[in-house]
Amino acid sequence: MEEAKGPVKHIVLAKFKDGIPPDQIEQLIKSYSNLANLIEPMKAFHWGKDVSIENLHQGFTHVFESTFESVEGIAEYVAHPDHVEFATAFLPNVEKVLIIDYKPTAVHL
Known part of the structure; x- marks a missing residue:
């Protein structure tokens, strides 16, 4: 993987198993979003449900986006005990x- 300094986005697309209760x-x-409070390189967390009208989601229903300071920050996050526990x-629920x-690469028009 290319070493990257500066912000890196971590995108997770998920489809929860049928029968998993909404609560x-x-x-x-909530547990996922709380990781931003526990793991220092995780700078931001956003999530949402698919609302696309194109129907190209391939069954994925939820999008989770985290921002990290670097690729090394993602490696630290992946290995962090709080992430492993999460x-x-x-x-098992997806x-x-x-x-x-x-x-991210800026486009200059």
Whole structure:
């Protein structure tokens, strides 16, 4: 992976398993968002549900976006005990997940 200094986005697309109660999904999302308070390189967290009219979501229903200070910050986050604990609770509740990390590039028009 290319070493990147500066902000890096960590995108997680998820489809929760059928039958997972909404309050359980809400609790998982709260736990996910709380990681920004526990893991220093995680600078921001946003999430939302798919609202696209194009129907190209391939079944993914939720989007989670975290901002990190660097690629190294993501590595620190992935290995952090609080993230490991969260992932252990989160992953059994999702049918599928896709994770992409990228360094934003400005477009000059």
